[in-house]
Amino acid sequence: MKQFKSLLRWVAMATVLGAINTAVVPHAQAQTAPRKILVVASNQDVPNFDPHVATGYSASALLRNLYDPLVRVEGNPPQVKPHLAESFSVSPDGMEYIFKLDGKAKFNDGSPVTADAVKYSFDRLVRLKKGNAWMIAGIVDENSVSVVDAKTVKIKLAKPFVAFPHVLPWLWIINPKLVEDNKGSDDGQTWLKSNIAGSGAFMLKRAEPGNLYELEKVASPWKSGGGNLTGAIWRIIRETSNQRLAVQRGEAHMALDLTSEDMDALKDKPGVVSIIEPEFRTFSIKLNTEHGPLADINLRKAISYAFNYQAMLDSAGYAQLMVGPLPNGIFGHDPKLVVPTTDLDKAKEFLSKSKVPNGGIKLTMVHVSGLEQQRRIALVLLDSLKKLNIELDIKPMVWPDMVASTASPDKMADFFPVYQTANYGDPDNIAFAAYHSSRNGNWQNPVYKNPKVDALILAGRAETDQAKRQTIYLDMQKQIVEDAPDIFGVLEKRKLALRSDVQGFIFTPVASNAVEFFPLSLK
Amino acid sequence: MIRFIIRRLVLLVPVFIGLTLLVFTISHILPGDPVKLAAGPQASAEEIASLTREFGMDRPLPQQYWHYASGLLQGDWGQSVLTRRPVAADLKIYLPATLELVFAAIILAIVIGIPAGLLSAITANRWPDYLIRILSLASIAMPRFFLALVLQLVFAMSLAWLPLNGRFPIIDLPPPTVTGMLTLDSLLAGDWLAFTTSCEHLLMPALAMSLSPLATITRMMRASTLDVLQQDFVLTERALGLSQSLIILKYVLRNAFSSTLTVIGLYIGWLLSGSVLVETVFDWPGIGLYATKAIVTQDFMPVMGVTLSIGFIFVLVNLAIDLLYGVINPKVRYQ
Numbered sequence: 085m086k087q088f089k090s091l092l093r094w095v096a097m098a099t100v101l102g103a104i105n106t107a108v109v110p111h112a113q114a115q116t117a118p119r120k121i122l123v124v125a126s127n128q129d130v131p132n133f134d135p136h137v138a139t140g141y142s143a144s145a146l147l148r149n150l151y152d153p154l155v156r157v158e159g160n161p162p163q164v165k166p167h168l169a170e171s172f173s174v175s176p177d178g179m180e181y182i183f184k185l186d187g188k189a190k191f192n193d194g195s196p197v198t199a200d201a202v203k204y205s206f207d208r209l210v211r212l213k214k215g216n217a218w219m220i221a222g223i224v225d226e227n228s229v230s231v232v233d234a235k236t237v238k239i240k241l242a243k244p245f246v247a248f249p250h251v252l253p254w255l256w257i258i259n260p261k262l263v264e265d266n267k268g269s270d271d272g273q274t275w276l277k278s279n280i281a282g283s284g285a286f287m288l289k290r291a292e293p294g295n296l297y298e299l300e301k302v303a304s305p306w307k308s309g310g311g312n313l314t315g316a317i318w319r320i321i322r323e324t325s326n327q328r329l330a331v332q333r334g335e336a337h338m339a340l341d342l343t344s345e346d347m348d349a350l351k352d353k354p355g356v357v358s359i360i361e362p363e364f365r366t367f368s369i370k371l372n373t374e375h376g377p378l379a380d381i382n383l384r385k386a387i388s389y390a391f392n393y394q395a396m397l398d399s400a401g402y403a404q405l406m407v408g409p410l411p412n413g414i415f416g417h418d419p420k421l422v423v424p425t426t427d428l429d430k431a432k433e434f435l436s437k438s439k440v441p442n443g444g445i446k447l448t449m450v451h452v453s454g455l456e457q458q459r460r461i462a463l464v465l466l467d468s469l470k471k472l473n474i475e476l477d478i479k480p481m482v483w484p485d486m487v488a489s490t491a492s493p494d495k496m497a498d499f500f501p502v503y504q505t506a507n508y509g510d511p512d513n514i515a516f517a518a519y520h521s522s523r524n525g526n527w528q529n530p531v532y533k534n535p536k537v538d539a540l541i542l543a544g545r546a547e548t549d550q551a552k553r554q555t556i557y558l559d560m561q562k563q564i565v566e567d568a569p570d571i572f573g574v575l576e577k578r579k580l581a582l583r584s585d586v587q588g589f590i591f592t593p594v595a596s597n598a599v600e601f602f603p604l605s606l607k
Numbered sequence: 608m609i610r611f612i613i614r615r616l617v618l619l620v621p622v623f624i625g626l627t628l629l630v631f632t633i634s635h636i637l638p639g640d641p642v643k644l645a646a647g648p649q650a651s652a653e654e655i656a657s658l659t660r661e662f663g664m665d666r667p668l669p670q671q672y673w674h675y676a677s678g679l680l681q682g683d684w685g686q687s688v689l690t691r692r693p694v695a696a697d698l699k700i701y702l703p704a705t706l707e708l709v710f711a712a713i714i715l716a717i718v719i720g721i722p723a724g725l726l727s728a729i730t731a732n733r734w735p736d737y738l739i740r741i742l743s744l745a746s747i748a749m750p751r752f753f754l755a756l757v758l759q760l761v762f763a764m765s766l767a768w769l770p771l772n773g774r775f776p777i778i779d780l781p782p783p784t785v786t787g788m789l790t791l792d793s794l795l796a797g798d799w800l801a802f803t804t805s806c807e808h809l810l811m812p813a814l815a816m817s818l819s820p821l822a823t824i825t826r827m828m829r830a831s832t833l834d835v836l837q838q839d840f841v842l843t844e845r846a847l848g849l850s851q852s853l854i855i856l857k858y859v860l861r862n863a864f865s866s867t868l869t870v871i872g873l874y875i876g877w878l879l880s881g882s883v884l885v886e887t888v889f890d891w892p893g894i895g896l897y898a899t900k901a902i903v904t905q906d907f908m909p910v911m912g913v914t915l916s917i918g919f920i921f922v923l924v925n926l927a928i929d930l931l932y933g934v935i936n937p938k939v940r941y942q
Contacts, residue, residue: 123777131690213654221651277691293692293700294892296777317777321890326772329764335771453903484905488640525652 120314120606122586124599125327125336129294129320134276135256136209136217141505144254144598146318149299151256151282154183154202155249160361161413162509162594164249168197168257168283178244178548185235188306191259191283199237203229204260206239212271219251219507244546246553247510254507254595258282285310285602295320299601311588311605328581331356337583337606340597344401347579359580360402363593364411364506366514367400367573369449369465372500374531375493377445382438384568388424389431391468391571399460403574408561409519411575413593416511416544416557423565423572428471435472443473449499450489453480458501461573465499490530499571500530509594511557515541519564532569608933615926622922623915627679630914631672634907641905645688662688675911684915685908687901694912697897702916703787704774705886705893709878711790711809712816713871720821721867724828725855728863731833739825746822755815755888762811772890774808775801812889816882820874827870831863838862864935872928876921 128142135147148156154169166172169183189197206229209217223245230238241248259281266275280288285305290298297318319336321327327339328346332353342350350356371378371387378384397405404412408421424430435441449465451458459480466476479497481489489495506513517523520541521533540560547553564570578596582589585607589599642664646655659665663674675685684694727739763771774789775781781789782796790809793801835841836859844854883895894913901909 121778129690131687131692137691213657218650273691290780292892293697294897295774295890298777319773319777320892321772322887322896323890326759326888326890329759329771333764333771482903482905484641484644484903485638487644488638491640491643 120312122313122316122338122601122604122606123319123330123336124316125319125321125330125339125341126597127320127322127324127327127341130297130318131293132277133280133288133291134273135215135258135282136205136212137214137273137276139215141595141598142318144595146288146297146299147256148253148284148598149286149316149601150280150284150288151258152189152197152284153253153256155252156600157250157253157509157594158590158592158600160591160593161415162250162592164253167253168202172249174249176548178246178248178546179241181239181241181248182232183237183239185237186306187235189283190306191262191281192287192302193259193262195259195261196234197257197283198234199231200234201260202237202257203231204263205257206255208258208263208271209255212273216251216254216507219254220245220248223248245512246545246548247508247512250508250510250513256282286316289315305602307602310602313601313604313606316601331581331583334583337586338599339581340599342579342581344579347402347581350581355584357582357584357586359582359589359591360577361580361591361593361596362404362413362575363578363596364414364509364514364575365578366406366409366411366504366506366518366575367461368406368409368502368504368518369461369571369573370500370502370530370532371569371571372493372496372498372531373567373569374533375496376498377440377447378498380438380440381568382434383440385424386431386434386438386472387469387474388568388571389427389434390472391424391426392464393426395464395467396461397574399464400457400574400576402577402579404577406572406575408572409564409570410511410514410557410561411506414506414509414511414514416554416561418558418561421558421561421565424568426468431472440474446475446477447498448477448479449501450479450481450486450497451501452486453482461501462499465571487527490527491525493531496530500527501573502527504528506594512541512545515544515557515560519560519569532567534563534567537563537567608930612926612930615929619919619922623918624676626915626918627676627911628672630911631675631907632668634905634910635668635671637905641688641907644904645906658688662686675908679915684912687906687909689904689906694908697909698894698912698916699787701892701894701897704891705879705882705895706920707788707790707809708812708816708882708885708891708893709875710788711813712878713820713875715813715817716820716824716874717871719817720824721828721860721864723821724825724867725832725860725863727825727829728832728836729851729855731829736829739829743822743825746818749818750884751815751818752884752888754818755812755885758811758815759888769811770808772888774891775805779804781805812885812891815885815888816878820871820878823870823874824867827867828863831866832859835859835862861935865932868928868931868935872925875924876917879917879920 126142128140130142130146132138135151138147152168154167155164156167158165168185168189170186172181172183174181185197185199191197206224207226210224210226223241223243224239225242228240228242232238262281263272263276266272268274278291283306285307286299286301289300298315300315301313321330324341324343324346328342328350330336331339347358347360350358371384373379393405397403407419408423410417412419449462451462462478466478469476489497504514504518517528519529519532519537521538523529524531524533537560540556544553544556544560547556587605587607588603642659642662643655646658663671678685682695686693723739727736730736759771762769782793782798782801785792785795789805790802793805841854841859844858882893883899886893886895897909898913
């Protein structure tokens with residue numbers, strides 16, 4: 085009992101001391117960042133720093149500051165700009181690219197960025213088949229990249245791919261010497277998971293998984309210009325409301341994952357700048373065109389016309405309705421495309437031509453468990469289907485189960501909602517991922533296939549004449565609308581909040597939350 | 608007592624084998640495809656198959672279990688399919704953060720709950736008792752995440768007395784890692800400023816976490832104390848003229864505390880496994896968030912690692928509680 089009393093006494097003293105300390109010592113404003121360190125609030129961790137393995141926007145954000153690609157993307161509309169390559173040329177058939185490297189470019193260990201390093205990086209990416217390797221899968225192979233001289237590299241494509249320059253900003257060049265020195269038995273994957281071998285303007289100073297990542301600007305970056313930042317902190321704040329409060333209090337300079345409600349709450353808050361911009365991230369509801377009642381095109385069209393698009397738009401917050409399969413504003417998109425709008429008479433007309441002219445069936449929609457936005461849209465669909473005497477069973481599922489259900493048409497639900505982020509600013513990105521039949525069995529395009537659409541997508545990839553390419557994409561959009569494989573949804577606008585002392589930020593609708601720090605300054 | 612401890616520790620072995628078997632089986636028979644998810648949307652069937660082989664998921668389930676169990680014996684807790692990080696390395700980061708939070712919460716609950724329960728029993732059916740009972744009921748009824756948000760709004764946003772979230776100011780370097788618990792590490796480093804700073808960060812989440820155990824401890828303590836107060840020996844002590852404070856603090860408290868101690872042991876396990884909401888609100892990089900993400904993505908190895916570590920701590924804490932019974936009440940004998 086004596087020991088217990090002493091323990092109790094100790095605990096009580098410690099608590100009281102703690103309380104007194106808390107009360108008398110004003111909370112140090114330690115979280116307030118020094119002026120030149122940018123604090124970015126994001127809800128996504130960065131579990132892997134290997135530029136040829138890591139995926140996700142957080143990884144893209146940090147990698148684009150730690151490593152350099154041959155070219156970069158900036159501006160609105162997004163444009164490809166020289167980077168490690170000070171210039172590049174392309175053969176008339178679009179199959180061969182020659183890159184001239186910037187003579188000043190050097191890795192952060194002082195060694196120059198050479199054509200050998202470019203070849204080494206591409207070969208490793210192709211060999212590993214991980215991370216962003218999918219962007220050049222089948223396009224660049226192990227024989228594609230060759231060294232012309234120390235500062236000139238040639239890439240010969242295995243298949244035509246006009247969008248090649250648009251994917252290059254996400255393919256980073258690594259320092260071969262450092263990777264070879266730490267290659268191990270897994271091609272350096274273990275080492276690069278937590279070490280950096282890049283030429284970027286920043287270096288990794290501190291990594292606290294699940295909490296924060298601190299970058300420090302290199303003493304003399306090879307690139308000239310840029311902002312006045314001395315460092316940046318990627319702070320993981322999971323709740324969007326906490327991100328909002330952090331920006332409001334000045335504890336973060338930038339919040340990347342805000343909701344429409346957060347943006348409304350930030351209106352007129354002093355020192356906060358709201359950015360609400362359209363970007364190429366689509367939301368649509370995929371229909372099971374291969375199995376079950378929705379294999380009937382007339383039923384699909386009936387549902388497309390019965391759907392309440394305005395209710396979906398209202399529930400989506402800051403958003404705009406999609407006009408067809410491609411995101412509004414991207415090259416090749418046709419804003420005048422005739423797409424289904426809410427029209428009950430037309431819906432009933434198509435229903436009468438279907439195999440279930442009186443409805444009386446029950447369909448299923450899955451959505452990601454806990455994703456409120458998808459649940460609301462499922463309710464809009466439920467309400468819309470009632471008008472056709474069709475019931476809807478809404479099933480929330482965890483994402484891995486949803487992914488597994490796309491393996492074959494018989495496993496897939498009738499309705500499958502999907503967000504698709506454009507990884508590069510070219511129509512090929514969404515077109516190929518979401519509508520090419522080679523992607524069947526995958527969540528981006530579980531079942532839809534049409535040889536005509538496949539041919540148009542491949543033609544779009546190969547056509548170097550912009551006018552002809554535009555026509556190809558117009559034809560593709562018309563054909564997809566005709567097939568009605570999706571209920572075309574909304575483009576949710578990107579919602580960012582910045583402190584007003586952040587200077588030099590230019591919004592880009594491609595990977596807009598993977599922010600590049602180099603051009604930024606703090607007042 | 609030594610024999611008792613050894614026997615309990617030996618009994619841990621079948622408990623853990625059972626636990627690994629149970630969690631392994633459940634996590635592997637669930638529908639879903641974590642490898643396909645990890646491979647990414649653009650991965651080909653060949654790439655998915657290669658990743659499946661890499662993680663040994665193409666082998667029969669008993670073989671997979673054997674591989675996992677033998678790895679555990681060598682300190683290999685497996686690797687996350689999604690992040691490809693070793694689970695042991697992740698647990699080393701996340702587990703101390705949650706332990707610090709849970710221990711702080713339980714200490715707060717004990718320090719406030721026991722005196723409150725005693726006071727409530729002594730003043731039974733008078734206004735302090737009513738007040739404490741109402742507050743206890745309200746505390747049990749109030750969800751932790753709601754209190755967490757209220758605390759943030761009041762103490763961080765309005766009064767600006769305490770930091771909004773996190774474990775330490777992001778600009779400052781934390782004390783050198785020894786235990787992973789920042790309060791302890793700062794004390795070990797002799798850094799008083801770091802200690803007070805980490806206490807400031809800990810206070811609100813610990814308070815939010817402590818609410819439910821605090822209310823339960825208060826109510827348990829009240830009920831046990833009322834029970835003990837009816838015992839003959841208390842009447843005898845009163846008849847002998849011992850002071851009320853001596854009777855309560857020396858005799859009643861000791862007898863009434865045993866049942867409360869059991870609840871404390873159970874609550875530590877409950878808080879360990881239920882920390883996710885508070886961790887989310889305060890961005891506390893702990894095991895709750897780690898486990899939730901792993902569960903949602905069906906990332907088996909982290910789920911197994913978290914379950915085993917919580918199970919291990921829970922069993923050890925309850926062993927410690929069993930030993931404490933003897934410290935509090937020497938009549939308790941270990942057989």
